[in-house]
Amino acid sequence: MKVFICGFGTVGQGFCEVIARRRQFIRDRYGEDVVIVGAMDSRSYAYDPNGFDPERLVERKISDKRVGDREYTDSVQVLEGIDYDILVEVSPTDVKTGGVGLKNIICALENKKDVITVNKGPLALRFSELTDLAKRNGCLLRFEGSVGGAMPIINLCRENLVGENICSLRGIFNGTCNFILSKMDKGQPFEQALKEAQQMGYAETDPTNDIEGYDSACKIAILANTVFGRDVTFNDVRITGITSITEDAVALAASRNMVIRLIGEVSETKLEVGPRLVPKGHPLSISGTLNTAQILSDLAGPITVTGRGAGRLETASAILSDLVSIMDERVKPQ
Numbered sequence: 418m419k420v421f422i423c424g425f426g427t428v429g430q431g432f433c434e435v436i437a438r439r440r441q442f443i444r445d446r447y448g449e450d451v452v453i454v455g456a457m458d459s460r461s462y463a464y465d466p467n468g469f470d471p472e473r474l475v476e477r478k479i480s481d482k483r484v485g486d487r488e489y490t491d492s493v494q495v496l497e498g499i500d501y502d503i504l505v506e507v508s509p510t511d512v513k514t515g516g517v518g519l520k521n522i523i524c525a526l527e528n529k530k531d532v533i534t535v536n537k538g539p540l541a542l543r544f545s546e547l548t549d550l551a552k553r554n555g556c557l558l559r560f561e562g563s564v565g566g567a568m569p570i571i572n573l574c575r576e577n578l579v580g581e582n583i584c585s586l587r588g589i590f591n592g593t594c595n596f597i598l599s600k601m602d603k604g605q606p607f608e609q610a611l612k613e614a615q616q617m618g619y620a621e622t623d624p625t626n627d628i629e630g631y632d633s634a635c636k637i638a639i640l641a642n643t644v645f646g647r648d649v650t651f652n653d654v655r656i657t658g659i660t661s662i663t664e665d666a667v668a669l670a671a672s673r674n675m676v677i678r679l680i681g682e683v684s685e686t687k688l689e690v691g692p693r694l695v696p697k698g699h700p701l702s703i704s705g706t707l708n709t710a711q712i713l714s715d716l717a718g719p720i721t722v723t724g725r726g727a728g729r730l731e732t733a734s735a736i737l738s739d740l741v742s743i744m745d746e747r748v749k750p751q
């Protein structure tokens with residue numbers, strides 16, 4: 418299987434490391450290798466039909482600050498001109514337009530390539546168009562890591578719980594907000610907790626997407642479409658962020674044995690993200706950067722999953738699980 422990677426930052430490089438670490442597993446399971454035929458960052462790309470050593474590719478990016486020798490202006494033109502089977506799309510998320518990721522995914526699907534992405538923008542804005550395009554062209558489009566990073570949720574609902582009627586799904590889908598709210602539980606004001614999140618590398622310099630609830634809303638839109646078969650976009654989600662939560666509000670919640678958490682909730686009728694009071698000790702009251710989701714279904718009852726919502730290897734582990742599911746279909750295990 419020939420894989421090309423669009424976006425070579427934290428996740429793209431983590432994916433290369435995972436491929437290197439699971440080389441023998443893939444060989445044993447399929448009798449062939451996953452060949453990384455190239456990768457692209459914001460300015461350059463590398464391509465070799467015979468493949469690269471994934472660890473070398475990462476070393477080159479770190480030492481030269483660029484992944485390849487070739488410059489480009491239009492990523493679609495690059496994708497049109499190379500040979501690959503699977504696109505791993507991990508360029509930056511753009512919740513307004515879908516960004517370059519949207520163009521890359523459409524290009525790959527139109528050329529009958531399978532796609533794995535954790536880029537939320539394209540999925541939260543143009544889900545039905547992308548899934549229709551994939552179906553029409555006989556392609557597989559997988560995106561487990563787009564919601565909850567390493568925490569299994571999409572495939573859990575679609576595969577393990579396939580016969581269930583899922584009534585609702587709610588959870589904490591943004592580790593940065595949860596870190597800030599956990600710090601506020603300990604008496605820190607919002608601004609100070611945000612600063613600490615930035616110093617720890619959890620929050621970006623511009624934290625808008627996290628603290629305004631946009632990142633969680635993307636995930637809720639993706640879950641609505643995949644788990645509930647709805648046809649919604651990011652713009653349909655009722656969103657309230659955490660910026661107006663005061664120390665007084667957190668203290669008042671604590672006096673009633675509650676915490677405030679940013680909860681995303683989706684059902685046949687609900688589609689919202691906002692701060693909610695959660696009783697201390699409830700599965701959704703967790704502290705720190707973890708993600709958690711509670712699935713409520715008619716036969717199984719409540720099921721809670723918790724895991725790391727972000728991280729180099731953690732997110733790449735979800736891409737690996739999508740890769741294995743595609744290879745199971747395309748190559749078949751030995």
Ligand SMILES: NC(=O)c1ccc[n+]([C@@H]2O[C@H](COP(=O)([O-])OP(=O)(O)OC[C@H]3O[C@@H](n4cnc5c(N)ncnc54)[C@H](OP(=O)(O)O)[C@@H]3O)[C@@H](O)[C@H]2O)c1
Nearest residue numbers: 424425426427428458459507508509510517535536727728
């Ligand atoms: N980090 C996580 O744990 C995590 C978890 C779940 C989902 N995600 C999603 O995964 C994606 C990647 O996240 P990340 O943390 O790896 O981001 P990142 O570290 O900022 O890396 C982004 C990469 O995309 C490249 N890039 C920028 N503009 C591009 C363009 N126009 N065409 C092609 N490549 C371009 C960047 O190039 P340069 O290297 O030249 O700057 C960089 O290599 C995002 O959509 C994010 O929302 C991340």
